[in-house]
Amino acid sequence: MSFQSITAASQSHDLDRDTKRIVFAAALGTVFEWYDFFIYGSLAVLFSTLFFPKGNETAALLAALATFGAGFVLRPFGAVVFGRLGDLVGRKKTFLVTMLVMGFATVAVGFLPTFESIGWAAPILLVCLRLLQGLAVGGEFGGAVTYVAEHADVERRGFTTSWIQITATFGLFLSLIVIVLCRASMSAEDFANWGWRIPFIGSIVLLLLSLYIRLKLQESPIFQEMKAQGKGSKNPIADTFADGRNLRHVLVAIFGAVAGQAVIWYTGHFYSLYFMTTTLRMSQDQASFYLLTALALGTPFFLFFGWLSDKVGRKWIVVTGCALSALLIIPLFQGLASYGNPALAQFRSKTSVVLTGNGCRQDQSFVGQLFRPKAATHCQTVKALLTAHAVPYTINTDAEPLRIQINDDAPKTFDDAALLAALTEKGMPPANTPAQPNGPMVVAVLFALIFLATMVYGPLGALLVELFPVRIRYSGVSVALQLGNGWIGGFAPFVATAVVIATGDIFGGLWYTVAFAGLTAVIGAFLLPETRGRDLSN
Template structure:
């Protein structure tokens, strides 16, 4: 289908102008993802800075939950800024989101730690994470809409896929900065003040990004719609109260975005936490392996965006979800095998059983976060064992707690005692660098991220094609941020919690697998592929039976 806009897109707009639009929009998004992911890259490290000490697993869960807090307001940011973007314009709106993100990130770099101001530190940190989430909730929807409305419909997947790369580039940039600092600084200096530098450096990116975006013109599709007086007077009402639009949002979330979200965040963040906290691999090595895998895999975002222009987007996305559901567990097993073989050997020859005790009234995260030393011995035993990368079986009984290691019972739970017993039996306290197979680790990570590129590469074009111009910013932002913010953003925390409660280091992946499979089922039956659709189309017809235009094309 050819675009019929009276503005130059495919044949009138010069390639240089298109590249400038993509670069400026993408640069701002890289900046916002860098800001957002600096915390994610340091999530495990932050557990010791902003939360009370006394339980290693609790600190990790708290830091991951605070990372997830940044996703809480993302849907509300999507609603607020989506409304703004559909009423006053794409350009002005994503300039505002960028400024909010930059101020919040720089403030984190100046924030005192828990030892200095107590509970005020994590409280302020959560507020800043919420502001970051609010800003990024309106960022991506605006940027991808802006680029799509400048794109040739025949290459919309390729053009928007450059924006899909920005999340990974932001993460890659954050890892590179952190790795560089940890390489040139002593651990003591980095822990004392060096961790603040990545946050403060974002000010430079903010200035550059604001300048580049300020030079852009408003989207031609939006200008045409505004000139014709067809802008929505109430985009939020049009999204949530109009049946067709609401159905399109819900089907888009659960038939595409949900699977993409859990796959992307598992690939980019749970792998990081898994290798450092569970497998006890050196952080600098992990950052290096992940950085190399990202460099190798990132071009495939663009490849799959290009491929979606040739074969369609729907089945490409759903195929990636299905493959991820089938392969993530064996790939994570490969990370364990090659990342810390000594730990896996110790797990195989050592049997750990927790008997008795009552954990029902003391949920893992809430109890540990607010009073980690007062949690019940049963919960602390589970948390300790999983923080060491060990599994356990739990046998409920009316007796007092006992930890049984290879048939030897130890009454109650004394962490020092249990730790020493395990060390005496040969438990590695860290991965042996001589036995870490770096090449295979990079290969496993590459495969995991490759699957994420397959799902995420075509996603930008797919999303903008689901909604008409007058509610496109709102529709795209709401669908993306509810899926990514609430379903995907908490994936690392949910996965870690499932591991702690089950004693199975791979149990957390079941969340990703289940959501990905659910996405395949819903997407297969309810989503229509709308590749090359005219960006001015009036109806949201991306779902089965949603509009006349879809039927007219015989889709």
């Protein structure tokens, strides 16, 4: 499908002036909140050096990714709190509150002291602010998509709400653009010292603009009609979870649609960025440029699949996207590795390392890795070194002290310098050698990952809104979205990285995405109803 075809589809679904104003206002505010939420994710590798103790870079990266995931922990609770408010007092008032909470938390991150200044208080404060951000996002997105859907023409609901689906990608796109501009305008040292604060503090401009525009909105007419007729729920959360039919809708929405969408989106948009910078050793600027290009090419397909869902239905587009992702995610990342750093891929194809030592198995504890300021054992140090250089390894536990076998050589005891020298002799690119990626093919692979995300995510907003009755719609949509995205999708980068560290397989963590995408495809195929055309006033 060409961009011209997408444009033609968009023109055939031209929105009237009032709907455009409503979509723009809701979308702008949601872009702002996603920008705020993702600016940390875009800088997670840098934050691992600023907010966590030095001495074990692998553990610091895991901790930084876990802190990114912490922003997802409270998202379901935000969905409960703000979903209840949205169903009781209105859609508009509620997402104004979520915007203010998000704005405060993001600006505050820009003023945080680092670990070097205040020790462990720095990551604790950072986690607290990430939790606040998660609370706000938990109530924002469901409100925005509900508000837009309740204004949209029934024949254009998928296309209209797909503009809200775009906002997460726009937020990531904007965060990457701001970071690239900041990096380009100062030295790397200045950016690491203070320049990283600019994207956080500067978000206050977007906050004020979004608030100004949203204050001009009117409440949803469907919500007003429901309140006028006295049909509103007195306790939306109880009605969502205590009513068997509504609870079934929530569970089907999560495991038949949202879980797959979440892992596919975060793997393609975020884990791909970490993979390029930490595993393939691309520069941050290289990886950001390739991802930005792929985002620019792929984003119109959100609208296309939203439009297509108005024609053929929502369900099978989502299910097909999940099934294709389950089949293609690992091959696509294998292609990304081959094209992203050909020299490293060639070295990996002909190199195997076996670690033998009684201390290696217990070093695989993810929790232990998170909070150890120093590498505790020789085996842990070696695993961190091998992971940092994307060297595949396996582990035995038969001997002490640690012995390392490279290919068919005899097992030996190495210190770090000797191990690096031995691997370099086998063909490993030196650490200071920049990656020489095949740029067009890297963009093509990233585009394929983004395309899969658009296929699942484009129709999702309309599907979820149509799935729930009006009296609990804000709560039902928000809870389903945030349980799936918050507790399943948001931790995908962390889980994938942790599995890589534990196993030595740079593609091992992707099985988390494959499993949830496949499970969602199966459950969705059998249990997810087709919702296109449903009356939203009921």
